[in-house]
Amino acid sequence: VTLLLPMGVVLSLLGVALALASWAVYMAAIARERVPPQPWGHVATQVTAMAASIVGIWLGWGSTPALAIASAALSLPLALLFLWLLSQAAVPDTPILVAVGQPLLPFTARTSEDATWSTDRLRDRRVLLKFFRGGW
Numbered sequence: 519v520t521l522l523l524p525m526g527v528v529l530s531l532l533g534v535a536l537a538l539a540s541w542a543v544y545m546a547a548i549a550r551e552r553v554p555p556q557p558w559g560h561v562a563t564q565v566t567a568m569a570a571s572i573v574g575i576w577l578g579w580g581s582t583p584a585l586a587i588a589s590a591a592l593s594l595p596l597a598l599l600f601l602w603l604l605s606q607a608a609v610p611d612t613p614i615l616v617a618v619g620q621p622l623l624p625f626t627a628r629t630s631e632d633a634t635w636s637t638d639r640l641r642d643r644r645v646l647l648k649f650f651r652g653g654w
Contacts, residue, residue: 524577524578524581525578526575527574527578527589529586530575531574533567533589533597536563536566537567543560544557564600565597567593567597568593568594568597570593571589571590571594571597574586574589575590
């Protein structure tokens, strides 16, 4: 007994497989700290996954729309999320220029109450500075 799937379902499943495989390879690269600076291969794979899913829905619309749409419903959001995450501002990948125990470079800043604040207040104390990009 052979089971032949309609071409629309096959393409939609191919889209799922491509999207998941690209995610898996990229996440493994992150874990190994080997993320490519320009991940064009992953972008091309995700775009191909979306195209396969969309064509799969189109081809499967007449015979098996539920199967094609169900499989594409997984690959399209995955691919779009991947592409959206890549479009976000990258974290600079440069060596850290300060180390624990180094003296704090002097600077002044304005507080939320519009008062002047200076690092001179912290002299001879251990300090952890954390900067926030606020929208307030």
